[in-house]
Amino acid sequence: MNSQDLYDLTPALRVALTGLVIAMGPLAWVWMRNAGSPARRLRALTLLTLFLTFDLVLFGAFTRLTDSGLGCPDWPGCYGNASPSGAHAQISEAQASMPTGPVTHGKAWVEMVHRYLATAVGVLILTLAAATWWQRKRGAVVSPWWPTLTLAWVCLQGAFGALTVTMKLFPAIVTLHLLGGLVLLSLLSAQAVAHAHAARGSGAVRIPRASRAWLAAGFALLWLQVALGGWVSTNYAVLACSEFPACQGSWWPTMDWQDGFGLWRELGKTTGGEQLTFAALTGIHYAHRLASYVVFAVLGTLAWHLHHRLRRQSRWLAGLLLWQFATGLSNVVLGWPIVAAVSHTAGAAALVAVLTWTWFESRADAAASPVAARDRRELSA
Structure with missing residues (x-):
């Protein structure tokens, strides 16, 4: 690695300024398009x-999948420079x-573009937190603690990016x-969702407790x-099974769960420092596949439950489940195309967003439960 220090803060300010410049475009667009309405x-x-x-x-997934995560082996710059151009000789x-x-x-370049974009998103979140606190006395519709928590989380996420x-x-x-x-x-x-509630002047939709x-x-x-799924991807275990629904010609292939799910270890190694076996990779892959059957069934049932009260969310959920099945199957049978x-x-990120949307768009209604409805009918009779 050319004896380059893992942490070199020399280009930190220039990287931050690059992120700020990128963020200025979206910020200017928002401020100009919504003038006069905080x-x-x-x-x-x-x-x-x-x-x-x-x-x-x-883009983070693209960076990982193209093996660009160590494209610049130090942080936050590239061989002590703010861009790969300055590190041309070392690269x-x-x-x-x-x-x-x-x-x-x-x-x-892929790795540094990812860092620039991450810095720009951090600037936007910082601006969002500051603007929400500024609007607090003017009746901000969202508690300023939400964007403050988001700001703290993006800082933690940056630390994990450095550790990566x-x-x-x-x-x-x-x-x-990835989870962060x-x-x-x-x-x-x-x-x-909170902003949407304020804009339309209504709150969460009542749905049955079930x-x-x-x-x-x-x-x-x-x-x-x-x-x-993240564990499959980060261990490069997608190709351990190249057929569906069976794996390696068997419904229960040879698997090593212990080594496969040894959490604190180097890439490609067991917790004891030995080479990770193919059976361990198979166990990682197959665990994700088995869990997907349960998740698909539960979320499919949820989509059916939401059909009458939250139709938009129900349709998004059903569509994303089909999307995940198609893309997951493509990864297996087509050899993991990027x-x-x-x-x-x-699809996974969209599911997280849709279920978050659904959670905050709804609240349990005891009166809407089948038992309560039956009791009301009995009382009215």
């Missing part, structure tokens, strides 16, 4: 930040010694970084499935 500005900024965070999650030397290695000019590089793609850290990005997406989705219970179960299972892989991540 509430509309906050709502537009929240929605735009949500959209760009979704894009950032996808060329590393690429000459390992032409297909982790450091190439193309991978360095300095710990050389440690699977547990990379998976937590989706938590950020969920926090922004919750704020977007539907609310299915929603809670589905949301919890989705996070588990996302974690399993378009299908990024699309699968997009």
